[in-house]
Every structure is written in C-alpha cells, then in structure tokens.
Amino acid sequence: MDYPKSVPNVGLVNGKFVDENTTTGQVGSLIPASWGNAVTSEILNVLKAASIAPDELSNDQLYKAISKIVAESGVTKEDVSKKADKAITLAGYGITDGATKTDITNLLPRTGGTLSGPVILNNGTDDTPEISWRTPSCAVNLDLTSSVLHINADRGGEKSWPLQLDIAAKAPYFFGNVAWHAGNFNPGLYLPTAALPRCTSGAGWWRCGDTGVMRQWMRIPVGDITNVALRTATWAIQFPNACMSVIATLESAQGALSCQYAVKSRDVAGVVFRFWEWASEVQAADLWLNIEAVGY
Secondary structure, three states: OOOOOOOOOOOOOEEEEEOEOOOOOOOOOOHHHHHHHHHEEEEEEEHHOOOOOOOOOOOOOOHHHHHHHHHHHHOOOHHHHHHHHOOOOHHHHOOOOOOOHHHHHOOOOOOOOOOOOOOOOOOOEEOOOEEEEEOOOOEEEEEEEEOOOEEEEEEEOOOEEEEEEEEOEEEEEEEEEOOOOOOOOOHHHHOOOOOOOOOOOOEEEEEEEOOOOOEEEEEEOOOOOOEEEEEEOOEEEEEOOOOEEEEEEEOOOOOOOOEEEEEEOOOOOEEEEEEOOOOOOOOOOEEEEEEEEEEE
C-alpha cells in the first residue's frame, strides 16, 4: 500500500493527506474510492486469514488478527528472543546442515595445499569426473571410464590418448598401441640382447623385426673332392621356424674348377651339400663355398 500519489489532483501535501483550511485557503485532499477500497481490502484480508468477521464498530480487529496469526504459528516471544540472542551462530537460526567457519577454514585453498586423506571422484556413473591440467597450448585430462583409466590430451586441436590402462584386460596402451607385458610377450619369439643381429667376418645373420624374416650368410672351405663328398654348414643361429632356401657359389683364385655341387638337405640348424668331380683333379686349396640362406 501507499498514498494515492498517481491520482491527479488528489491534493497531497508533502506526500500526505491534509484538511481544508479556509483561513489559509488550503484545499483539502481527496480520498479516491479506489484507494479507500484498497486500504480496506488490505485490512479485511488480514482479518480473513485470522478467521475474524469484520465489525464496522470495532477498532482493534487488525491487532487481534495479527496476534492470532502469530500465536497459531507456534512462534513465541521467547523463541524470537532466543533467536536474537544467538543470531551469530547457525544453531541460533535452527540451521543444522550448514557449513561452519571451521569447515570453511579446512577447505583446500585455490592457491594450493596439502591433502592428508583420500579424494574420491564419483558421480554415480561409469564415467567419472576428470582431473585436468592446462597450459595455454595444451590440455591433459585424467579420466576413469568403466574399468579403463585414460590420459587424453588436446594440443593445438589435435587429440590423442598418451596412456590407457585397461584394468579388466590388464593391458597398457601408449598412444593407441598396446605395450608388451607378461600377458602378451613371449620371450621365446624374440632374441635376447646377446643375440641381437650382428655380422662377423665368418658368419652373420639379420632378422626383420616386423616380419620375422631372417637372412644368414657364411663361407666354408671345400677342400679336395674325390669322386663324391659331402660338406656341412651349421647356421650361426638356428632359424626359429624353418629354412626356406639356400643359395651358394664357389670361389677360388685358381679360376678353373673340376667339381659341381647341389643342396642335399637343409633345416633350421644347417645345410648339407653334395659335391662330385667331373674330372679327376685335385681341387685348389683356396676353394671356398659362399652360402646365403633365407628363413623365418
């Protein structure tokens, strides 16, 4: 409610009603019907809320109505007094679940601090809230989705997954590539450090790390052949699975040769050659057989 300030020519003085004064010529204020009705309705609404019947001859009904409404609310003067006495505490206002000054003091400050207990991130779903680190050029997030712990990154708009730990499968991944671990690494399929690819003056070998294809090479002395003879060469290292082919060439500074040869047998351990003479001559002392084999 307010004085009827918006009513034209209502005659308020200093915002209030005044009486007519014939001595001074002061015109009395008007009381518009709308304003009088509004004031009466305000009072009658309070009486109605207190279940008090309006009485035109009674001048204390508004007081009785307000007193009744307060009494029926259950709030006493003593309650109000007690609240006022304890207005500086949450309990004084009847608040039982608010944070206390001690609770606020013990919060981890934004500038850093020390946590002495566990921190649990759980939103009730299979995708937990992330922990994030940011620089102007890169963002890195730590996240647990179902049973996979992820470290994902965004650098200049390029997204990547530097690390994933699949707890259920017990498998680690680096940038999307599964890492060797006890479950998927068979040492028998790979070479120890002491047997890494190498080449010596007499025999050597090389193995492709991607396909497993292996090459071996060596040279053995042939010596003199009488009619038919066998010569055996043992590989510097056994082929893990099979020897697929063998190529050999004779070498001699003498130039003229009086024998020929063929592969009799080959396996993962070595090869056997059969030599035979086509002329009964003594072979040169510097006759060698150069051998190259391919396997896996």
